[in-house]
Amino acid sequence: MWKWMWVIVVGVCTVSVAAAETGVRSTDAVVLPLVCVGSSDQRCAEIRQMMVRALSDEGELRMVADEKVDRAVRKVCGPASAWWSCFGQDSMLFELGRRLRANIVVAGKVAGMGNTQVLRVQMANCATQTVATEFVEAQGDTDKVFLTRFLLLHQRLHPQPQAVKAWYQRWESWTIAGAVVAFITTGLVIGLNNEDGGPGTNWEHTLTLP
Secondary structure (H helix, E strand, O other), X not given: OHHHHHHHHHHHHXXXXXXXXXXXXXXXXXXXXXXXXXXXXXXXXXXHHHHHHHHHOOOOEEEOOHHHHHHHHHHHHOOHHHHHHXXXXXXXXXXXXXXXXXXXXXXXXXXXXXXXXXXXXXXXXXXXXXXXXXXXXXXXXXXXXXHHHHHHHHHHHOOOOOOOOOHHHOHXXXXXXXXXXXXXXXXXXXXXXXXXXOOOOOOOOOOOOO
16 A cells, blocks of 8 residues: 555655746846946946836846845956946856846946936846847936836837746646546555455465365
8 A cells, every 4th residue: 555655645746846837937137237437336326226126126027136246247347447348248248147047137338428318228138148229318307218218128128928827727737637636546446456355466266176
């Protein structure tokens, strides 16, 4: 009977694995430190945090901590003076995404010219190995303009996926569960028949000769 208990254990484990594999997983995203030209570091930090908040509000995205991002940037790209030339290479954006285990990588450059601010944003989709660039020039309420164009860029490069059904709402899960139940039931029937003297049991026969 114990061997049939193992059948039950294996079946339960199979259903659990199937449920886990069909679950929804969060996507990590990073916003690299912005490069400033003619703008203060504080202003660049404000724009960076605006981008972080905007992405964190988008669906299932999960942001990687700025401190972890900055360490990876210094390790891959070197000092701040080399950041923009580093960010300008698609391969480096993908490398940073790989190191930080992120699917979305954002780099940007802020230039200030009097009352006008220019923002160049590069957004990489590491899953599809694609990069899109957006130039934004704004005056006055620059944050609103920057945010609107930034979100449009994100939607263009990362279209919202269709809603994923929970594992118990997917036909694949119930197919696997049904197969496991059938397998367990068959195993139990065979095991019980063997123990109760059903088909397959070896009987000892005594033959009496005249």
